[in-house]
Amino acid sequence: MILPSRSNASTVADRLAEIVGDRHVLSRPSELLVYNSDGLPGYRRQPRLAVFPGARDEAIAVVRLLADEGLPFVPRGAGTGLSGGSLADDIIVIGLHRLKDIISLDIENRRVTVEPGVVNLRLNKYVAPHGLLYAPDPSSEAACTIGGNVAENAGGPHCLKYGVTLNHVLAMTVVLPSGEVVELGSKFGEHDGYDLRGAFIGSEGCFGLALDITVKLTQRPQTVRTLLADFMSVDKAARVTSAIIASGIVPAALEFMDGPTIRVVEASIYAAGYPKDAEAVLLIELDGLEAGVSADLEVVRRVCIEGGARNVKVARDDVERLKLWQGRKKAFGAMGRLASHLIVQDAVIPRTRLSEILATIGAISKKYGVLVCNVFHAGDGNLHPNIAYNADDTDESERVHKAMTEIMNACIAAGGSITGEHGVGLDKMGYMESIFSDNSLNAMCELRGVFDPEHRANPGKVMPIHSCKEWNAVASAR
Amino acid sequence: MPGCALPGTPLADALPGINACVHCGFCLQACPTYLNLEDENDSPRGRIFLMRSLLEGTVKPDDPSVQQHIDQCLGCRACEPVCPSGVPYGQLLEATRATLRESRPNPFIARFILFVFARAWLLRPAMFFSRLLAATPIPTLLSGVKGRIGFAMAMLASTGRSIERSPYSAISRGERGRVAALRGCVMDGLFSATNRATERVLKVNGYAMVDAPGQQCCGALHAHAGDLENARKLARRNIAAFEKSNPEFVAVNAAGCGATMKEYGHLLKDDPEWHERAAAFGSRVRDVSELLAAAGPRAGGALPIRVTYDAPCHLQHAQRVTQAPLSMLAAIPGLELVPLHDSDQCCGSAGIYNLIEPATSDAVLAPKLANIRATGAPWVATGNPGCLMQIGAGLIRAEISAKSIHPVDLLDASYAAFGQ
Amino acid sequence: MVSYVPGDLTLTVRGGTTLAEIGRVTGEHDQWLPLDPFGSDEGTIGATIATASAGPLATGFGLPRDLLLGLEFVNGRGEIVRAGGKVVKNVAGFDLSRLLTGSWGTLGVITEVTVRLYSRPKVDRTFAVPLGRGQKSTTELLRAVAASPLAPFALEILNGAAALSLGFGDNPTLLVRFGGNAPVVDAQLKAFSQLARTEEVEQSTWPALRKMDGDAASVIRISTLPTRFLTVASSILADTEPRIMISINPRRGIMRLVTQDDGDREPASIADPGISLDFPSDGEGAGTSVIFEKLPAEVWPVVSPSVASDPLSRGIKKAYDPHNILNPGILGH
Secondary structure, X not given: OOOOOOOOHHHHHHHHHHHHOHHXXXXXXXXXXXXXXXXXXXXXXXXXXXXXXOOXXXXXXXXXXXXXXXXXXXXXXXXXXXXXXXXXXOOEEEEOOOOXXXXXXXXXXXXXXXXXXXXXXXXXXXXXXXXEEOOOOOOOOOOOEHHHHHHHOOOOOOHXXXXXXXXXXXXXXXXXXXXXXXXXXXXXXXOOOOOHHHHHOOOOOOOOEEEEEEEEOEEOOOEEEEEEEEEOOHHHHHHHHHHHHHOOOOOOEEEEEEHHHHXXXXXXXXXXXXXXXXXXXXXXXXEEOHHHHHHHHHHHHHHHHHOOOOEEEEOOOHHHHHHHHHHHHOHHHHHHHOOOEEEEOOOEOOHHHHHHHHHHHHHHHHXXXXXEEEEEEHHHOEOOEEEEEOOOOHHHHHHHHHHHHHHHHHHHHOOOEOOOOOOOOOXXXXXXXXXXXXXXXXXXXXXXXXXXXXXXXXXXXXXXXXXXXXXXXXXXXX | OOOOOOOOOHHHHOHHHHXXXXXXXXXXXXOHHHXXXXXXXXXXXXXXXXXXXXXXXXXXXXOHHHHHHHHOOOOOOOOHHHXXXXXXXXXXXXXXXXXXXXXXOOOHHHHHHHHHHOOHHHHHHHHHHHXXXXXXXXXXXXXXOOHHHHHHHHHHHHOOOOOOOOOOOOOOOOOOOEEEEOOOOHHHHHOHHHHHHHHHHHHHOOOEEEOOOOOOOOOHHHHHOOOHHHHHHHHHHHHHHHHXXXXXXXXXXXXXXXXXXXXXXXXXXXXXXXXXXXXXXXXXXEEHHHHHHHOOOOOOOOOOOEEEEOOOHHHHHHOOOOOHHHHHHHOOOOOEEXXXXXXXXXXXXXXXXXXXXXXXXXXXXXXXXXXXXXHOOOEEEOOOHHHHHHHHHHHXXXXXXXEEEOHHHHHHHHHHHHHO | OOEXXXXXXXXXXXXXXXXXXXXXXXXXXXEEOOOOOOOOOOOEHHHHHHHOOOOOOXXXXXXXXXXXXXXXXXXXXXXXXXXXXXXXXXOOOOOXXXXXXXXXXXXXEEEEEEEEOEEOOOEEXXXXXXXXXXXXXXXXXXXHHHHOOOOOOEEEEEOHHXXXXXXXXXXXXXXXXXXXXXXXXXXXXXXXXXXXXXXXXXXXXXXXXXXXXXXXXXXXXXXOOHHHHHHHHHHHHHOOOOOEEEEEEOXXXXXXXXXXXXXXXXXXXXXXXXXXXXXXXXXXXXXXXXXXXXXXXXXXXXXXOOHHHOHXXXXXXXXXXXXXXXXXXXXXX
16 A cells, blocks of 8 residues: 655655765665565565664654655564565665664663664673573574564564563553654553553554663573484474473473474584484473473483484583574575575464474475475474575476465464464465454454554555455545 | 576676575674665675676666675675575675676776786885885874875884884794795785794794795785786786795785685686686695694793784684684783674775775774773784784774784794793 | 363463363363462453453463463454464464453453463472561562572562461561472572571462452552662561551562551542652652552542553554443543
8 A cells, every 4th residue: 555645755865864864865776676675585575765764863753754744664674574574665664773772771670771773682792791681582683673573573492481572572662653652561560551562562563663672681591401302203303392392391492403404504604513314303492490400301301212312412511502503593594505585484383283284294395396494493383394496487486385375274274373473574464364354354453553544654564455444445535 | 597687797607606695684783884884785685685686687787876885895704604505705796896897997096006916016116115104204194194195104104013022043843844925915015024923933833934936916905806807817826836836835924815815716716727726726825823723833932911802804704714813822921812892893904995985994993993992902913914004003093002913923022032 | 161282281261261260170281370360260361361460470470461372352343353373472463462461341352362371380389488587688688589590480578467467477478489390499499598587388378368359448559660679678568557468579570559448548548559659769761650450439530540541542442442332431431
């Protein structure tokens, strides 16, 4: 949905430049090319302008100008998203990566207030000397921003035990698409009234821009132990995963990588020492008090061995532990070794259904002759079947997309969700109607309409436009 | 890709490397120009996207914004060791610059420098003049002048500030093999004391030094600027020169030169006559710190000074040598190594970048200087002439009392102290 | 019960299911829903979510919003709306689950709830520490606990009146609950014993604490930064009158004041916490919020309208309940 501009683009670019400086407004098509895709370059949408505010007041002024002009916009962090969520044709991109100050740290109360462009890894380096950490750890933590985490309600391997972004954000200052600035949540404690902070998290840039974000910090665990269990069959690894969850132990993380994934990681500079002949490995981390971790470690080891693990190895020290993790966290990037394009799925299934769904995925990949690499948060049942392919090969592209649709439908049929952490964006909008009724979609549209009555913030995302009853009525009356 | 817009260009050859990029963005935070300029066009992922767009024909090689963002790359290759997909960024950049050169020349100052460096008969007098100038008080006097002239003078002034040491004689049993050292252009011209120190410390550590007459500039500056033709010409001459003296190792004390020489095989990959020779040559090239670390290195006499270490990009990222220089410093009794925050970040030198893109270079240098100041250490060790002069000049102009120094000079001073 | 697959550690129930029923069914599989809102287990899951009610276990397991995976509700137009899902991780669509949590029935009638479950701890023990009698100062003790790696399921400080009602004498008392496998509980107990003299008490202490609200006239929750309680805890515990029972959860940063009805207070004064909250003023972000959990009906209109008076909240209310038929009068309407 693109609204007509009330003045022409060059004037808007000039006025934006007055706010942020010439260098931070891009208007030449060749310079905007880079902003036509995110971490999933299968989607390209060419923006009209890009503007990068360097201070909170600049960001507010930019949004107010666009509100006055009635122009649609889309926020962007580091562009590591995996759902095409920050792309739209002929849109104004507001890049928030320059807002990267850590505003205040309260060590005793374990909370920190940051600007949206602060990168996860930088935040963690900043708080680490105080024995603290910010728990959500998306695999793109080396590049992605806290603002992006909030927009997508980002997860990560350690969210199995510690929860996702929404469990860690206490408060935000938000500029609404109208230009009004509001405080959501509370920096100091609890409040009554509607949980607008909860509603904003995961709203994929459709509700406005977060200008500062206060998050909870977590005490570094006393002990961390990491196990690597390798299997000669995917099915055995899947069953062991379900068995560990059913045992009641809550690992800090429980990650699954299949044979093809193991082999691309081992070919990369992040080679972690996963056995290259294995068909699956589980990376299991336990943390907490030394005494409890040791006891749980023995239980997990036993479950793995009884479930058919070939070897169970415990990382000897932090160096080995981090190496095991680097392999996992960089697995997605390493898939560039297979082909130029990558399609990434993010479905979630009940954790007792893992073995069955992985078998289904195997059968689907065989049927369409595509190579699926499974690397995912097994403990949460959050699957990431990835297919590397050549987008220029139309036949292959078609087979890949058919296979992905079939995989997604199998996950939905198992009672799952279409996205666990990447967001709906452009990529999964087509599935929204398979999991939500018209009334449910309309209720979501109504919530969006309260934050953004003109639907100018990230238009055409998350909700299929026809599911918004009232908006359609307004739009058709125009 | 269907229908390449630039067939037959070095960039078209580089397509497989471009295709390896899956756009994950893990390179962004490693890139000094992205962190300073805050535009994805000035990030590795963004530049790769521009390269792909050039091949797709969605932008033209004469597009000024494309040229600007490709020019603004430092070529530090900090993106390579963080890339899960193994994109050979340094090679892509050289190929792109070579392709863009066809539609417009390098800036005058770059062309001038490259012209001189490719010709020994011009380079020698130029270096001689620089050396003479460096020996006068002129560079120091002019080092505070605003702009590039002042910076260039400060660079020269910084070369005369090494550590004092008394002469000692180094004797080698040669049990670790025959080594020929690259003299280099800037090293030979402005850091000849460091070159002599390099020979001495290698001898102390059991290497037999042999000469390699006929060697020339390594061609690194040319390759980085996209002048692949001259880079190849220089590479061939060097390979031939070193083959003649047939050393087991070629020792290089300039990280930028070492990185290029190790990759001669890639540079000459399309030359059937030279490819194999180039690859064989490349496999013998070692940074001086690698040779020393392999030998221990031997401990010297006490040198009770505080030193911080800054890793040259072409050593840590391009050559992936990170521990060896530290082992050199660890072999010096009494030396206190003060950790440098963000020591893995580029200093902004990048060959001749600091003369061509001064604003960006200064922006990259500023946090480096602040971090050095915070250590309070009087010496900054770094093993590359560009970095030595960039940091050295920055320190002079910021009136920070610390001096830049090659780790070889510190080890040499330690051995000198032992000899007494 | 709509669906319960123990191996998934998730449970879907209709909104009217009591917490007691959930406890019984999940207990058969050695699992539990670690939600213990003040009141009792006779309350329903729908009400617990609608009021975002949490109890002492919030220290170890978080608030209702943290355990909720999805729900179904009927909005003010009679439409059935579903949000979230039945799996443990889900970002599909806008988060109506969080929106409904704590909305006090003003946006919809919650008809179904899906929550995540935990395995019941093998060992679950509670200890009492009498404060002030030859012990470290309360502040010192709390700081030591905060700095330690101890991870209690629950940690509550009671004033004399509250302690007395639980049968601990009239001395301010700290209650701490450790759970998990045997080694983890033993290790924590050992570490904790070095900080304070402890005495094991019955697990039934917790239901008793939750029932303290029973016939109270008012329940007021005060929330602020956890550290601000450290400095005032001693004085609050020392000088309150016997009519007000106080519990402080220092990790969550809340204090609850349970006031017995004495029949002759002015409505306005009932809404007044009635004690001096001498918090240190320490700059930005250190506000205090006062949340009324229970007040006599005639007092509600006296207290100032709450945050639902902001335009966003009003807009949401209007969209979901255009005829204003859902719990009118609550949250500032």
